[in-house]
Amino acid sequence: NAGVTQTPKFRVLKTGQSMTLLCAQDMNHEYMYWYRQDPGMGLRLIHYSVGEGTTAKGEVPDGYNVSRLKKQNFLLGLESAAPSQTSVYFCASSWTTEQYFGPGTRLTVT
Amino acid sequence: AQRVTQPEKLLSVFKGAPVELKCNYSYSGSPELFWYVQYSRQRLQLLLRHISRESIKGFTADLNKGETSFHLKKPFAQEEDSAMYYCALRALSGSARQLTFGSGTQLTVLP
Numbered sequence: 001n002a003g004v005t006q007t008p009k010f011r012v013l014k015t016g017q018s019m020t021l022l023c024a025q026d027m028n029h030e031y032m033y034w035y036r037q038d039p040g041m042g043l044r045l046i047h048y049s050v051g052e053g054t055t056a057k058g059e060v061p062d063g064y065n066v067s068r069l070k071k072q073n074f075l076l077g078l079e080s081a082a083p084s085q086t087s088v089y090f091c092a093s094s095w096t097t098e099q100y101f102g103p104g105t106r107l108t109v110t
Numbered sequence: 111a112q113r114v115t116q117p118e119k120l121l122s123v124f125k126g127a128p129v130e131l132k133c134n135y136s137y138s139g140s141p142e143l144f145w146y147v148q149y150s151r152q153r154l155q156l157l158l159r160h161i162s163r164e165s166i167k168g169f170t171a172d173l174n175k176g177e178t179s180f181h182l183k184k185p186f187a188q189e190e191d192s193a194m195y196y197c198a199l200r201a202l203s204g205s206a207r208q209l210t211f212g213s214g215t216q217l218t219v220l221p
Contacts, residue, residue: 004153031207040119042196042213043154058208090154094207097142097161097200101154 002026004102006091012108013081021076021105023091031094032074033058034066036087037104043090049074081109112137114199116212123187124220131182131215133171133197142200143173143180144209149193157182157195167191187219 007022023032030051035043045058047066055066063085065077074093078085086109092099113136123129135141145157158166160173160180171182180197197212 033208035211040213042114042116042211043209044211045208048208059210092154097144097159097207098156099207099209103153 004091004093004100006089006102006105008105009103010106012110013078014110015082017081018077018079019081019107020078021089021091021107023074023076023093023102024072025074025091025093025100026072027093027095027100028071029093029095029100030071031099032068033092033094033099034064034074034076035090035092036060036085037090038087046076046089081107083109085109112141112199112201112210114197114210114212116195116197116215118215119213120216120218122218122220125189126186129184129187129191129217129219131195131197131217133180133182133212135178135180135197135199137178137199137201140202142202143171144198144200145169145171145180145182146196146198146211147193148196154196187217189219189221192217192219 004025033048034046044060049068052071067075089105091102115134143160147157148154169184196214198209
């Protein structure tokens with residue numbers, strides 16, 4: 001049981017480049033979430049999904065898109081990266097109230 | 111909209127001393143409160159939730175609706191308690207089970 005995995009672990013992008021972060025869970029959870037973690041700001045919800053084929057905006061969705069084509073995967077896309085998107089990105093999944101987190105992706109945009 | 115405030119970014123205590131990490135929230139309805147912990151090089155994980163009224167690793171937290179607080183306490187801190195602690199709130203209305211996190215408190219327990 002791998003739990004929640006995230007790919008890649010680290011990435012450096014130039015301003016304007018695009019990329020996709022992959023989150024996968026093997027716990028058959030309905031709910032999945034993408035957060036960003038910035039110093040002094042805690043975790044802020046970017047987008048979330050309440051089931052396969054659904055997505056919804058969180059607190060800070062601008063500049064990001066998501067897709068949940070398969071129940072076990074939740075993709076976070078950056079179409080045109082900006083330095084303000086330099087952050088650590090966490091994916092999480094849940095069935096009831098407890099959320100299970102991935103190890104994080106450290107993204108730097110130069 | 112809900113909000114979670116953790117007033118201390120950094121907190122240092124000596125081993126064996128009591129520790130209290132503060133958490134205040136604002137929400138007009140009935141919330142569910144949690145403490146999550148992130149140890150060095152580990153994933154964020156649930157420490158405890160107010161509904162369970164349990165003690166985990168010696169930590170307890172009581173929901174005080176009058177003061178809108180959910181402070182985390184431990185009577186005798188250990189070095190292995192050093193970590194980043196996040197207080198989180200979930201609104202009981204709605205079905206998305208979203209959490210609103212505080213900004214976190216980095217706890218250091220000194221030998």
